Amino acid sequence: MSNPAIRIGASVLALTAFFATSACQDDGKTDAKSSPTASTSAASSQPSAPSTPPPPPLAPSPTAVPKTADGAIARYETVLHALSRGDLKTVCAIAGPAAKKAEAAGFGKCRTTFTIMRSMFSDPQLSALRTATIDKSKVIKRANGNVEIPTRAVVSKATFTEDDLGGVTLAYRHGNWFMVD
Secondary structure, eight states, X not given: OOHHHHHHHHHHHHHHHHHHHHHHHHHXXXXXXXXXXXXXXXXXXXXXXXXXXXXXXXXXXXXXXOSSHHHHHHHHHHHHHHHHHTOHHHHHHHHHHHHHHHHHTTOOOHHHHHHHHHHTSOHHHHHHHTTOEEOGXXXXXXXXXXXXXXXXXXXXXXXXXXXXXXXXXXXXXXXXXXXXX
């Protein structure tokens, strides 16, 4: 896995932990503020402690996934590596928007579709996907911000055709890159 992919994975984990912690803290504050008795009972059941200041408003995280072609490339490499391992949870998390389009067009659910797709690869192809990278010079950044990665941009020990893998389009949504087509 390339360094950008590792950084993106670590960023996603850090952001998830941050938002989960923030949500828990916010839930506790909302309950205490919404009911005077809840505030009183919470205060009386806890020992006196210096009050802690409220957390600062959410600011852009320094670990946010970059809205760059490099960020999209790293995200797609994550998909390829996860597909090679059979990690369909990761694949479907990133391919969600495209998988929903495919499902609406009559294909099965994401896990079913990618299980079938994965079974069509040979063992050497699956092995090659574990270390596959993307040739940045073959990636197309569109004016709308989307990034297209054609099959010919996949660099690996095995050869992939449009019929095997197909090109993808990634779009930046909710602070990360997702496959949309």
